Structure formats: C-alpha cells, structure tokens
Amino acid sequence: xxxxxxxxxxxxxxxxxxxxxxxxxxxxxxxxxxxxxxxxxxxxxxxxxxxxxxxxxxxxxxxxxxxxxxxxxxxxxxxxxxxxxxxxxxxxxxxxxxxxxxxxxxxxxxxxxxxxxxxxxxxxxxxxxxxxxxxxxxxxxxxxxxxxxxxxxxx
Amino acid sequence: xxxxxxxxxxxxxxxxxxxxxxxxxxxxxxxxxxxxxxxxxxxxxxxxxxxxxxxxxxxxxxxxxxxxxxxxxxxxxxxxxxxxxxxxxxxxxxxxxxxxxxxxxxxxxxxxxxxxxxxxxxxxxxxxxxxxxxxxxxxxxxxxxxxxxxxxxxxxxxxxxxxxxxxxxxxxxxxxxxxxxxxxxxxxxxxxxxxxxxxxxxxxxxxxxxxxxxxxxxxxxxxxxxxxxxxxxxxxxxxxxxxxxxxxxxxxxxxxxxxxxxxxxxxxxxxxxxxxxxxxxxxxxxxxxxxxxxxxxxxxxx
Ligand SMILES: [Zn+2]
Numbered sequence: 348x349x350x351x352x353x354x355x356x357x358x359x360x361x362x363x364x365x366x367x368x369x370x371x372x373x374x375x376x377x378x379x380x381x382x383x384x385x386x387x388x389x390x391x392x393x394x395x396x397x398x399x400x401x402x403x404x405x406x407x408x409x410x411x412x413x414x415x416x417x418x419x420x421x422x423x424x425x426x427x428x429x430x431x432x433x434x435x436x437x438x439x440x441x442x443x444x445x446x447x448x449x450x451x452x453x454x455x456x457x458x459x460x461x462x463x464x465x466x467x468x469x470x471x472x473x474x475x476x477x478x479x480x481x482x483x484x485x486x487x488x489x490x491x492x493x494x495x496x497x498x499x500x501x502x
Numbered sequence: 503x504x505x506x507x508x509x510x511x512x513x514x515x516x517x518x519x520x521x522x523x524x525x526x527x528x529x530x531x532x533x534x535x536x537x538x539x540x541x542x543x544x545x546x547x548x549x550x551x552x553x554x555x556x557x558x559x560x561x562x563x564x565x566x567x568x569x570x571x572x573x574x575x576x577x578x579x580x581x582x583x584x585x586x587x588x589x590x591x592x593x594x595x596x597x598x599x600x601x602x603x604x605x606x607x608x609x610x611x612x613x614x615x616x617x618x619x620x621x622x623x624x625x626x627x628x629x630x631x632x633x634x635x636x637x638x639x640x641x642x643x644x645x646x647x648x649x650x651x652x653x654x655x656x657x658x659x660x661x662x663x664x665x666x667x668x669x670x671x672x673x674x675x676x677x678x679x680x681x682x683x684x685x686x687x688x689x690x691x692x693x694x695x696x697x698x699x700x701x702x703x704x705x706x707x708x709x710x711x712x713x714x715x716x717x718x719x720x721x722x723x724x725x726x727x728x729x730x731x732x733x734x735x736x737x738x739x740x741x742x743x744x745x746x747x748x749x750x751x752x753x754x755x756x757x758x759x760x761x762x763x764x765x766x767x768x769x770x771x772x773x774x775x776x777x778x779x780x781x782x783x784x785x786x787x788x789x790x791x792x793x794x795x796x797x798x799x800x801x802x803x804x
Contacts, residue, residue, distance in 0.1 A: 461627055463608040467585050479696050489608025490629055491510065493693065 363388070363410040365432040366422070371395050373425045374405035376501055380421050380454050381414070388412050401428065420448040424455070424499060449475055451485055458498045462490035471502070504802040507614035507621040511632040511668045516675040523640050525795035525804055526788070533791065537803045538567035544597035545571035546589070547624070548580055549605040553764070553786070554624050554633075558601050561793035570596060587616045594619045599801055620800050622793075628664055628730060633796065634763055635668040637789040642720055644788065645759040645781060649673075653717055655681040657744055658724035658769060660690040662731070665763045666724060667694050674698060680705035681714050685740040688726070711744050716753045721746070721779075723762045723769050748773040761785050 369377055371394045378384055378392065389410040398404035419431055423445040433441040451473040457464045464471045464487070473485035473494065484493040503518055514522075529535075543562045547555050550573060559569050571593075572578040580589060586604070590613045593600060602613060603624040610623035610630065625631040643649045654673060656666050660682055670680065670690070674697060682690050682705055689707060698705050708714050715721060723746060731737040745768060746760065762770060762782040774780050798804040 459607055461605075461607045463586070463606050463612045466606050467587070467612075469608075469612050479692070479699075487608065489611045490627070492607070 359391070360389075360408050360410045360434055361437055362435055363408065363412050363433075364414060365434060366407040366409075366419075366426075367404070367430045367432060368398065368401065368428050369405040369407065369422075369426045370401065370428065371403045371405045374407060376425045377405075377407060377422045377429070380425070380501065381418070383407070383409055383412075386412065416446075417448065420445055421451070421454060423447045424451065424496075425501070447475060447483060451475060454501055455485060455494065456500045456502050457487045457490060457492065458494040458500075459487065459490045459492040462487060462492065464489055503799045505620050506800065507610075507617075507623075508632050508796060508800070509610045509614050509621065509623045509626075510630040511635045511672050513632070519636070519639065519672060519675065522636055522792065522795045522799060523643055525799060526636075526640050526791040529791040529794040529798075530788075533794065534564050536566040537798060538562065538565040538801060541567045541599070541801055542597045543567045543569050543797065544593045544600045545569055545573075546578075546593060546600060546602040546604075547571070547573050548575045548578070548586075548609075549603050549625070550574040551603055551625065554603060554789075557786070557789045558622075558624060558633075558793050561790045562797060564790070565794055565798060567797070571601075586613060590617045590621075599797060622796060622800070628662065630668060631664055632668060633789065633793055634665055635672050636796070637785065637792045638665070638669050638722070638761065638763070639672060640788045640792050641759075641761060641781060641785040646719055646757060649676040651677050651679075652719045653679045653681060654720045654722065655683060655714055655718035656690075656722050656724065657683040657711055657746075659688045659726040659730070659740075660684040660724075661688040662727065663724045666690070666722070669722070670694055671697055674701035674703060678703060681718060682707045683709065683711050683714055683744070685709060685743045687736060687740055688743075711746065712750050715750060715758070716755065719755060719757055719759075721754075721758060721760045723760060723766070723782075725763075725765070725767050725769060742768065744769050745771055746774055747771040748777055751777060751779055754779065 374392055374394050383390055391408040394405045396404050429445050431443050432439055453470050463469050472488040476484050476486045484495050486493050545559055562569050594617050599620055601622045601624050605627050607627035607629040610626040614621040660666050726741050728737050758779050759781040760779050
C-alpha cells in the first residue's frame with residue numbers, strides 16, 4: 348500500500364476520532380466498551396489490516412465523536428496498544444496513547460461466582476491494583492477478590 | 503464512626519479500632535446499660551449462625567435495644583425470591599441499624615450502599631467478618647496488656663480462613679511479627695503477605711506446629727473448613743494436619759494464650775481446655791462487649 352493510501356485510511360473522516368493500533372481480535376470489544384454500537388454517528392472499522400508493529404491490526408473511525416480521557420481509557424484493558432487520533436476539519440489535532448485507568452466500572456464481570464455482582468443486579472466496580480510483580484489485577488469493591496488479566500470477561 | 507457502616511475491618515483506621523476496643527472495656531465493666539432503649543436493631547441472618555446471632559442479640563438487648571429480624575433465609579421473604587436490596591430497604595423502614603450475615607461474598611458492601619441506615623457485617627460468605635476481628639484484637643490486648651510488638655502465630659487453614667486474613671490486616675497497624683503455620687497447600691495468600699510486606703513487617707512460614715510455639719505470645723488456631731474447599735480431595739489431604747495438645751505447651755512463654763474463633767473440631771485437644779493458656783471460651787464472651795461498643799458508637803450513644 349502506498350503512503351498516500353495509508354494516510355487516507357486514517358484521515359477519511361472530516362471530524363471525529365480514529366482509534367488505531369487495536370489488536371485485530373479486540374475491535375468488536377472496543378466498539379462495545381465505548382458503546383459505539385449505540386450511537387447514530389457514522390462508524391467505520393477495519394480488521395486484519397497490515398501493521399509494521401503488530402503484523403495485523405484493527406482500526407475504528409467514528410464521525411463527530413470525541414472522547415474524554417476517562418472514557419477512552421476503558422479500552423486500555425483490551426487494547427493497551429491503541430492510539431487515539433482526533434480529527435477536526437480533516438486535520439489531525441491530537442494524538443495520544445491510552446492509559447490504564449485507576450478504576451473500572453460496569454464493563455467487567457467479577458471472576459468470583461459467589462460475588463453479589465454475579466448473584467443480583469449489581470453494577471461491578473473494580474480498583475486497578477498491581478501485585479508484587481507489577482502485574483495488573485482488578486480488585487472487586489464487593490467481594491474483595493482479584494480478577495487477573497487472563498480472567499477478564501466483558502459484560 | 504457515627505452512622506457509618508462496618509463492612510470490612512479495613513474500613514476502620516487504627517484509631518477507630520482502638521476507640522472500639524477502649525469502649526468495649528467499659529462495657530465489660532458495665533455490660534447492662536439502657537443507652538439504646540429507644541433503638542430498634544434488625545438482625546438479619548440470611549445464613550444461619552447461632553453463635554454470632556446470639557452474641558449480637560444479647561449485646562443489643564443488654565443495652566436496652568429492641569431486636570427484630572430472622573435467623574435463616576428460610577423463614578424470611580428471601581425464600582420467595584426477594585432481592586437483597588428490597589429486603590434491606592424494607593427492613594430499614596423499621597430499624598435504626600442492621601446487623602446482617604449472608605452467604606454471598608460482597609453482600610454486606612452492597613447492602614451498605616443501598617441502605618439508609620448503617621450496616622454491621624456479621625459475615626459475608628468467605629469474605630469478611632469484622633466483629634470477629636475486633637473481638638480477637640480485644641482478646642489479644644486484654645491477655646497481653648498491649649497490641650504492640652507481639653509474636654502472633656496463626657495455625658491451620660491460612661489460605662481460605664477469612665478470620666486470619668482480616669486479623670493479619672488489622673495487626674499490621676501494631677508492629678506484629680507473624681508466624682504462619684499451615685500445610686503447604688494452605689499458605690497465606692500472596693495478597694495478604696504483600697500487605698505485611700508493605701507495612702514493613704516480618705513473617706515466617708512453617709509447616710510444623712511444635713517448634714514454633716516457644717516463639718509466640720498468641721497461638722491462634724483455626725479450623726480447616728470443608729465448605730471453603732473447591733476440591734474435596736484437597737480437603738481430605740489436609741483436614742487432620744494439626745492437633746494441639748497440652749504437652750506441646752510445656753516450652754511456651756508463660757504469657758502465651760491459645761485463641762480459636764470456634765467451633766473447633768479436632769485441632770485443639772480437650773486436654774488443653776484446663777490449661778490457663780486456653781483462652782478460646784473467654785474470647786467468645788468478649789464478642790458481646792465489642793459488639794456493644796460498635797452498636798453504641800454507630801448509633802452515636804457513646
Ligand atoms: Zn466480586
């Protein structure tokens with residue numbers, strides 16, 4: 348693909364947000380976590396795209412939609428490599444990486460089957476903590492059990 | 503502390519813990535006081551626990567409070583499928599404070615978020631049991647004269663035993679040296695050990711009981727509980743790991759006291775009961791004073 352055409356993929360929307368460098372198998376999760384499937388804005392996405400860094404990547408473009416840091420950081424759990432590009436009037440006005448948030452609400456299920464959040468209609472709340480090996484875990488506000496990264500299941 | 507729920511021992515600062523223990527001392531001297539005469543305390547035992555329920559209800563009644571509630575989910579509307587939230591909201595109309603025990607982890611935190619009146623957690627599944635923790639601290643302080651700089655030995659199921667986890671967390675305020683005796687399969691979880699480390703305190707792990715006894719001020723025995731094991735084979739392997747007998751206490755420090763949250767199975771031989779070092783029955787009695795202190799503090803009467 349020529350550089351020109353690559354550029355086109357990123358800047359094809361006049362105003363809105365491009366989320367680039369998403370692992371290709373996480374694109375649908377990202378759409379769901381950000382609730383993009385609930386919006387009426389034009390939405391484009393691509394999977395299995397060529398990427399020098401990752402071999403294969405996904406991309407999402409959503410018109411006329413801009414994200415607060417807090418909102419976009421929710422996707423850091425599934426797509427820590429993602430880059431956010433804000434486009435206004437065909438120009439890239441901001442480019443930033445996502446960072447793992449301090450708390451994770453609503454989107455993740457608690458790993459403990461006997462947790463109240465899995466027994467009744469209770470919204471989940473987790474604090475993001477790091478163990479002695481600096482591995483990220485989600486600590487449930489209710490049952491106080493930790494959900495490790497490989498057990499993260501999105502609601 | 504006034505109007506504040508107690509769900510987990512970590513909800514309280516060191517000063518708040520000490521305040522409750524000091525208050526409990528005054529209730530031990532004078533347990534019958536009419537200070538909660540105009541108060542209604544709900545005692546909701548979704549999961550039965552006669553021992554804990556009687557301790558709470560006795561504590562409330564000795565302070566003159568009226569007690570309403572149920573002793574098992576079978577006799578309540580919960581059996582008809584009512585959600586915990588609905589039960590709590592209904593009961594809060596009739597009471598100033600709710601004491602609850604429930605088999606689901608995190609149920610007490612959830613209840614404290616929906617309830618307009620404060621909640622005292624009397625045990626939520628395998629998670630927390632903060633009044634047990636307070637009565638343990640009270641018993642340690644009472645028998646040793648201090649909580650600071652003690653050698654505390656935990657024996658038994660340190661992996662699943664919530665009592666041990668909460669007490670360890672609380673003792674991290676008091677410069678404790680921890681001696682952890684358990685089968686290899688039932689070691690203290692790394693998250694709790696990390697808590698000890700971040701408090702800059704020391705712990706040692708052992709599998710043999712007798713060699714550690716001479717190093718301890720408190721010997722805290724726990725039961726290996728079948729119901730906490732996901733795998734019954736794992737339980738069979740370790741269920742008879744420890745049995746404390748009177749002769750094993752021969753080289754103990756003279757101030758040593760043996761604690762146990764009760765009920766015991768076979769981890770403490772009955773020949774220990776007559777030793778002045780056996781403290782587990784008095785320990786349970788201390789629960790009443792600690793619960794009186796808590797209820798009075800939360801209801802703003804002390
Ligand atoms: Zn949970």
